[in-house]
Amino acid sequence: MPEPLLRAALAGRDAIIVKLLSVDFEAVFNLTIQTRLTAYDASYLWVARQYDAELVTLDKRLNAAFLSDIGR
Secondary structure (H helix, E strand, O other): OHHHHHHHHHHHHOOOOOOOOOOOOEEEEHHHHHHOOOHHHHHHHHHHHHHOOOOOOOHHHHHHHHOOOOOO
C-alpha cells in the first residue's frame, strides 16, 4: 500500500475496540461438527452468537451458518 494510505489506516486505529473474550471450546467443537466449519471459523460463529454480536465476513459458508439455525 502507498504510505499515505497506510498512515490514514493507522490514524483510525484508536476507533477500533478490541475485547478479549472467553470461548467455550466444547461448544465450538460441537459447532465444527454441526456446521462442518473449521474450528477457527466456528469460534467466530460461536462468539457472534454467544455475545449477540454482528458477524462481518466474506466467507459464504460461515455467513450461511451464521444465518441458519444450525447449532442454536
